[in-house]
Amino acid sequence: MKIKENINKYIFRGYDIRGVVDKDIDIDLAYTIGLGFGSVLHDLGKSKCVVGHDNRLSSPDLHQALIQGLIETGLNVVDIGLTTTPMYYFACINLKIDSGIMITASHNPKDENGFKFAFENYQNAKGKEIEDFYNYIMKKNFYYADGSITKKNVKEDYFNALTNKLTFGKRKIKVVLDPGNGTTSLFLDDIFKRLNVSYSIINGKSDGNFPNHHPDPSIESNLEELKQIVKDKKADVGLAFDGDGDRVGIISNLGNFIPIDYYMIIIIRDIINKVSNKTFLYDIKCSKSLEDEIIKLGGVPYCYRTGNSYTRAKVQELDLPFGGELSGHLYFRDKFLGFDSGIYAGLRLLEILSNTNKTVEELLDGINRYYQTPEMKYKSTDEMKNKVVDKVEEYCKEKKYNYINIDGVRVTFDDSWASVRASNTGPNLTARFEAETEKRLEEIKNEFEGLILEYNKN
Numbered sequence: 001m002k003i004k005e006n007i008n009k010y011i012f013r014g015y016d017i018r019g020v021v022d023k024d025i026d027i028d029l030a031y032t033i034g035l036g037f038g039s040v041l042h043d044l045g046k047s048k049c050v051v052g053h054d055n056r057l058s059s060p061d062l063h064q065a066l067i068q069g070l071i072e073t074g075l076n077v078v079d080i081g082l083t084t085t086p087m088y089y090f091a092c093i094n095l096k097i098d099s100g101i102m103i104t105a106s107h108n109p110k111d112e113n114g115f116k117f118a119f120e121n122y123q124n125a126k127g128k129e130i131e132d133f134y135n136y137i138m139k140k141n142f143y144y145a146d147g148s149i150t151k152k153n154v155k156e157d158y159f160n161a162l163t164n165k166l167t168f169g170k171r172k173i174k175v176v177l178d179p180g181n182g183t184t185s186l187f188l189d190d191i192f193k194r195l196n197v198s199y200s201i202i203n204g205k206s207d208g209n210f211p212n213h214h215p216d217p218s219i220e221s222n223l224e225e226l227k228q229i230v231k232d233k234k235a236d237v238g239l240a241f242d243g244d245g246d247r248v249g250i251i252s253n254l255g256n257f258i259p260i261d262y263y264m265i266i267i268i269r270d271i272i273n274k275v276s277n278k279t280f281l282y283d284i285k286c287s288k289s290l291e292d293e294i295i296k297l298g299g300v301p302y303c304y305r306t307g308n309s310y311t312r313a314k315v316q317e318l319d320l321p322f323g324g325e326l327s328g329h330l331y332f333r334d335k336f337l338g339f340d341s342g343i344y345a346g347l348r349l350l351e352i353l354s355n356t357n358k359t360v361e362e363l364l365d366g367i368n369r370y371y372q373t374p375e376m377k378y379k380s381t382d383e384m385k386n387k388v389v390d391k392v393e394e395y396c397k398e399k400k401y402n403y404i405n406i407d408g409v410r411v412t413f414d415d416s417w418a419s420v421r422a423s424n425t426g427p428n429l430t431a432r433f434e435a436e437t438e439k440r441l442e443e444i445k446n447e448f449e450g451l452i453l454e455y456n457k458n
Contacts, residue, residue: 001027001028001031001065001068001069002028002031003028003031003032003035003140004026004028004029004031004032007029007032007134007137007138008024009134010382010383010427011024011025011114012130012131012133012134013130013424013425013426014126014127014130014307014309014424014425015116015124015126015130015307015308015309015310015424015425016114016115016116016117016124016125016130016309016425017033017114017115017117017130018105018106018108018112018113018114018115018425018426019112019113019114020111020112021058021111021112021113025058025062025112025113025114027061027062027064027065028065030061030062030063030065030066030069030103030115031065031066031068031069032069032137033066033069033101033115033137034065034066034067034068034069034070034071034072034073035069035070035072035073035137035142036069036133036136036137036142037049037069037070037073037101037117037119037133038069038070038071038072038073038074038075038142038143038147039073039136039141039142039143040119040133040136041073041075041099041119042073042074042075042143042145043143044119044120046099046120047074047075047076048075048076048077048078048097048099049070049075049076049077049078049097049099049100049101050077050078050080050088050091050092050095050097050099050100050101051063051066051067051070051077051078051079051080051100051101051102051103052079052080052081052082052083052085052087052088052091052100052102052103053081053082053083053102053103053104054082054083054084054085054102054103054104054105054182054183054243054244055082055182055183055185055186055206055207055208055243056103056104056105056110056113056208056243057110057208057209058113058208059082059103059104059113059208060082062103062113063081063103066101066103066115067079067149070101070147071146071147071148071149072144072145072147073142073143073144073145073147074143074144074145074146074147075147076147076148076149076150077147077148077149077150078091078095078097078150078151078152079149079150079151079152080151080152080153080154081151081153082183082186083102083183084183084184084187084244084245084246084341084343085102085104085106085116085244085245085246085340086158086245086246086339086340086341086342086343086344087154087155087158087187087245088100088102089122089337089339089340089341090154090157090158090161090337090339091152091154091158092118092122093122093337093339094154094157094158094161095152095154098118098120098121098122099118099119099120100117100118101115101116101117101118102115102116102117102244103115104116104183104243104244105243105244106242106243106244106246106247106425107214107215107216107217107218107242107243107244107247108243108425108426109214110208110209110210123309123312123313123316124308124309124312124313125309126307126309126310126313127310155187155190159187159190159191159194161336161337162191162341162343162344162347163191163194163195163347165335165336166195166347166348166351167351167355168195168196168197168350168351168354168355169351169354169355169356170354171353171354171355171356171357172196172197172198172354173197173198173236173237173350173353173354174197174198174199174233174234174235174236174237175192175197175198175199175200175235175236175237175238175239175346175350176199176200176201176202176226176229176230176233176235176237176238176239176251177192177199177200177201177202177204177238177239177240177241177346178201178202178203178217178223178225178226178238178239178240178241179201179203179204179215179240179241179245180203180210180212180213180214180215180217180222180240180241180242180243181203181204181205181206181207181208181209181210181211181212181215182206182210182215182241182242182243182244182245183206183243183244183245184241184245184342184343185201185203185204185205185206186206187343188201188204188343189201189204191343195347195350196354197350197354200229200233200235202225202226202229203225210243212225213225215241215242215243216242216243216247217240217241217242217247217248217249217328217342218242218247218249218260218326218327218328218375219374220257220374222240222249223238223240223249223251223257226238226240226251227251227255227256227257228255230251230252230253230255231254231255234253235253236253236353236359236360237250237251237252237253237349237350237353237360238250238251238252239251239342239346239349241342241343241346242328242342245341245342245343246308246329246339246340246341246342247327247328247329247340247342248260248263248328248330248342248343248345248346249328250263250346250349250360252359252360252361253359253360253361254359254361256361258360258364259287259326259374260286260324260325260326260327260328260330261282261286261287261289261290261326262287262289262290262364262367263330263345263349264280264282264286264290264322264324264330265289265290265293265364265367266349266352266360266363266364267322267330267348267349267352268280268293268294268297268299268322269293269297269363270352271321271322271334272297272298272299274334275321275322275334277319277320277321278297278298278299278300279299279300279301279302279318279320280294280299280300280301280302280320280321280322280323281302281303281304281311281314281315281318281320281322281323281324281331282301282302282303282304282323282324282325282326283303283304283305283306283307283311283324283325283326283407284303284304284305284306284404284406284407284408284410284419284421285306285325285326285327285375285419285430285432286303286325286326287370287372287434288368288370288417288434289367289368289369289370291303292367292368293367293368302318302320302323303404304323304406305406305407306325306326306327306407306421306424307325307407307424308325308327308329308340311323311324311325311329311331312329312331312338312339312340315331315333315338316331316333316338319333320333321333321334322334324340326375326432327375328342328345330345332344332345332348370434370435370436371434371435371436371437371438371440371441372432372433372434372435372441373431373432373433373434373441373445374432375430375431375432376430376431376432376449377423377428377429377430378428378429378430378431378452378453378456379427379428380422380427380428380429380456381427382427384456385422385423385427385428385429386422387455388420388422388429388452388455388456389408389409389420389421389422389429391451391455392408392409392420392448392451392452392455393405393409395451396409396411401413407421408420408421408422408430409421411448413444415435415436415437415440416433416434416435416436416440416441416444417433417434417435417444418431418432418433418444418445418447418448419431419432419433420448420451420452429452429456431448431449431452433445433448
């Protein structure tokens, strides 16, 4: 291994480092990141960090190279090995070590990998912190000393943290679980056998090739098999998890895909009278149905930018009991530790179902419903995507539209809204549209999709 000279700056993204293995990400980069991260921690007066990795095929080699770089800076590395991202978050909290690195590319394709990292305060680096880290590494002024490795297994403590404050009712829920061959496949059986639920697992063999479907549960087309099996087994619910386990997807008893903003309504209805702070955070891609329901329940809606590093930090900063974003990152602080765990989010839904005779669909009775698109992605480049968003904002200014720009552009009309933003996890633009009528939905979709396609080719 050697210090990597030519590093693609665009893999240093909004929430993490992420790129294509052997093109952008290799063992030399992992080693160099280890040297840089350890040197930053030395500058901060820190001596320990936690390291873990997901089940991607490239992760073990990157893990070994990263640790080598870290210990060469004198760090004492606590290695938790093959793990989910939520279990890594838990390890940091449980061991009282507020710095660490998780090797994962989350829900990205199998040929990608990356690094989520926290310098301090248990919070993932984001935005300018990541940009500054890139600049720090490029200077190559690394600190060298002798470090050490300690291996730690936190599984049992983590499983207890997931389950020990849940109160299941008499109704035994039937659930189908789909880890999509991702890292949660290694732990689901150990967790669910502790509970009074009837469960079955599909795509449950750990395989970093993700042979059955792409491990992103926020995309409905990835859950077609789960939908069918939920119906065939007459299950109460289906739960799907992404590659590193920090996000969840929901399928109802009827085999319908339940968007996460609707799931959040179910949770808020359940907890609003049990918490003192009745403000709930959601990201700019969430349906107006969620905002409407929070207000109807006497709560305060708080719309914020997309990105789990941002939303998790803001939920903690504002001391909120619950928040989340459309992609499936959810933060419970009423009786959990505030980090995003897809399994825990699923368990909270099972807890609610076990204490009622209602179905998932019935738990959504009475909400305001709108015509909407799913989140839509448009291929771009890292150089072009922000320019496109800037041009969309200029267009909105000229039209005197009412909009906010906390994350891309979200335009609000009396009967509809549109969101256009640059992805922080890849060379893409994303958009979502919602309206009171199908005709109006088509109008705003055509207007803003036309802008995206026009600006993206120039």
